[in-house]
Amino acid sequence: EVQLLESGGGLAQRGGSLRLSCAASGFTFNSFAMSWVRQAPGKGLEWVSSIRGSDASTYYADSVKGRFTISRDKSRNTLYMQMNSLRAEDTAVYYCAKVVVVTTMEDAFDVWGQGTMVTVSS
Amino acid sequence: SSELTQDPAVSVALGQTVRITCQGDSLRNYYASWYQQKPGQAPVLVIYGKNNRPSGIPDRFSGSSSGNTASLTITGSQAEDEADYYCNSRDSSGDRWVFGGGTKLTVL
Numbered sequence: 735e736v737q738l739l740e741s742g743g744g745l746a747q748r749g750g751s752l753r754l755s756c757a758a759s760g761f762t763f764n765s766f767a768m769s770w771v772r773q774a775p776g777k778g779l780e781w782v783s784s785i786r787g788s789d790a791s792t793y794y795a796d797s798v799k800g801r802f803t804i805s806r807d808k809s810r811n812t813l814y815m816q817m818n819s820l821r822a823e824d825t826a827v828y829y830c831a832k833v834v835v836v837t838t839m840e841d842a843f844d845v846w847g848q849g850t851m852v853t854v855s856s
Numbered sequence: 857s858s859e860l861t862q863d864p865a866v867s868v869a870l871g872q873t874v875r876i877t878c879q880g881d882s883l884r885n886y887y888a889s890w891y892q893q894k895p896g897q898a899p900v901l902v903i904y905g906k907n908n909r910p911s912g913i914p915d916r917f918s919g920s921s922s923g924n925t926a927s928l929t930i931t932g933s934q935a936e937d938e939a940d941y942y943c944n945s946r947d948s949s950g951d952r953w954v955f956g957g958g959t960k961l962t963v964l
Contacts, residue, residue, distance in 0.1 A: 769953070771899075771955075778940075778942060778955060778956075778957050778958040779891070779893075779899065779942050779944075779955040779958070780955060781944075781952065781953040781954060781955060784952075784953070793951050793952055794952075795952065829898055829899070834904070836904070836905045836908065837905070838950075839885065839886050839887055840886075840887045840904065840905035840906065840908075841889070841904070841905075841946070842889035842901055842904035842905070842944070843889070843891070843899075843901060843944070844901050844904070844910060845901075846898040846899055846900070846901075847898065848898055849898055
């Protein structure tokens with residue numbers, strides 16, 4: 735069974751740091767791009783960051799660029815998100831998601847974790 | 857533009873057909889994917905690409921696209937389809953993704 739299990743969420747102070755982890759199982763982790771998507775309380779989904787499986791190229795939303803760093807440990811089948819300089823507006827449930835690519839025009843987040851809550855206190 | 861626009865709320869009578877739409881410039885170059893999210897749960901992929909359904913998604917869910925508009929159609933809506941639905945695609949640069957604001961579907 736394909737599974738993603740996030741951890742590392744919690745309460746952080748404004749300007750502080752947290753590191754999220756996402757343990758993957760049930761698929762060849764190295765072969766797929768992975769992403770982080772967040773959802774602020776009562777709000778919609780927001781793509782945060784992605785990392786390719788092939789060459790580990792990374793991509794970020796403007797809202798987190800320069801503050802968040804996505805990475806992956808292929809030996810541990812684990813995805814990470816290092817979050818620095820946290821702001822109140824980073825408060826959200828953070829989901830990790832596996833990317834399925836059909837063609838260069840067709841891809842999607844086909845497997846999601848259960849999410850981990852990050853609260854930034856001001 | 858990197859935005860995807862959805863109607864905030866749509867309602868449908870039980871057993872009827874409903875179409876949820878998503879508009880954005882990036883949809884001229886990339887297919888949308890659609891996600892169903894129920895309260896307190898993680899999103900679930902229901903449609904992606906031209907019209908692909910993941911395993912376990914009922915065939916009453918289908919997708920289509922024309923120009924800058926993607927649509928999710930539920931044919932014969934069921935009570936359990938009541939949820940928030942989000943569209944998603946790559947943005948115009950191709951290096952990032954963008955979500956629509958979501959549509960709350962009410963089944964009457």
